[in-house]
Amino acid sequence: xxxxxxxxxxxxxxxxxxxxxxxxxxxxxxxxxxxxxxxxxxxxxxxxxxxxxxxxxxxxxxxxxxxxxxxxxxxxxxxxxxxxxxxxxxxxxxxxxxxxxxxxxxxxxxxxxxxxxxxxxxxxxxxxxxxxxxxxxxxxxxxxxxxxxxxxxxxxxxxxxxxxxxxxxxxxxxxxxxxxxxxxxxxxxxxxxxxxxxxxxxxxxxxxxxxxxxxxxxxxxxxxxxxxxxxxxxxxxxxxxxxxxxxxxxxxxxxxxxxxxxxxxxxxxxxxxxxxxxxxx
Ligand SMILES: [Zn+2]
Numbered sequence: 691x692x693x694x695x696x697x698x699x700x701x702x703x704x705x706x707x708x709x710x711x712x713x714x715x716x717x718x719x720x721x722x723x724x725x726x727x728x729x730x731x732x733x734x735x736x737x738x739x740x741x742x743x744x745x746x747x748x749x750x751x752x753x754x755x756x757x758x759x760x761x762x763x764x765x766x767x768x769x770x771x772x773x774x775x776x777x778x779x780x781x782x783x784x785x786x787x788x789x790x791x792x793x794x795x796x797x798x799x800x801x802x803x804x805x806x807x808x809x810x811x812x813x814x815x816x817x818x819x820x821x822x823x824x825x826x827x828x829x830x831x832x833x834x835x836x837x838x839x840x841x842x843x844x845x846x847x848x849x850x851x852x853x854x855x856x857x858x859x860x861x862x863x864x865x866x867x868x869x870x871x872x873x874x875x876x877x878x879x880x881x882x883x884x885x886x887x888x889x890x891x892x893x894x895x896x897x898x899x900x901x902x903x904x905x906x907x908x909x910x911x912x913x914x915x916x917x918x919x920x921x922x923x924x925x926x927x928x929x930x931x932x933x934x935x936x937x938x939x940x941x942x943x944x945x946x947x948x949x950x951x952x953x954x955x956x957x958x959x960x961x962x963x964x965x966x967x968x969x970x971x
Contacts, residue, residue, distance in 0.1 A: 696791040697821040699734035703916035709966040712736035723955035725760040734767035750787035797825040827864030867898030887914030928955030
């Protein structure tokens with residue numbers, strides 16, 4: 691099965707009150723851990739790449755080849771997505787390599803600049819038949835500091851205007867989650883999400899899904915979130931499985947050495963995908 695756009699697989703998610711999982715991958719091992727579980731659950735999935743994964747795989751082209759291998763092997767709809775691009779050069783490189791989706795994250799700029807960069811990215815994505823995600827509002831950074839400042843979270847009126855001004859396919863919103871693991875419990879602003887969802891009808895995206903209380907994630911999915919990004923928790927689960935295996939003694943055999951990491955990653959991915967489906971209509 692060839693790669694699909696994110697637009698195709700998110701189309702029914704919001705109405706159906708379920709979300710599609712988006713997982714970072716860096717190898718065939720990690721792609722398989724995700725796609726094999728999507729296959730078992732009968733759901734599409736998003737494989738995404740950030741700068742670290744791109745470097746690890748020696749570029750976007752290899753990422754596309756690996757994603758295609760997994761999609762074909764498991765006959766599962768897979769969207770290949772560039773996570774958090776901050777400039778058009780990165781977007782163009784990924785699209786040229788065959789990515790079916792990109793995120794232009796210009797959310798740290800002022801509103802006008804965010805709209806301009808997002809529109810430039812949309813034109814580029816359209817030329818390749820790819821889909822586009824953008825972001826409005828301030829998510830906390832990789833430091834794990836939780837953003838509880840409600841006035842820095844996405845404002846419904848901004849989100850509505852931004853979607854009208856840019857025509858994006860899906861929109862990442864800031865409602866209290868943060869990237870990385872949390873250093874103190876997050877407060878997820880479901881009321882704010884409901885206000886946004888009341889005025890924006892495209893699929894909404896939750897970044898910083900790792901470590902967010904699962905009942906809150908399910909509630910967010912029930913209220914308009916159609917894509918949830920899981921990066922840290924997937925990598926951490928994978929790494930723990932790998933380390934645990936090797937603590938028992940090194941064996942000169944690829945399966946005994948690497949399988950436990952892959953299996954542990956798969957278990958995390960499956961658990962999350964089941965959570966995203968748990969309140970499906
Ligand atoms: Zn993110």
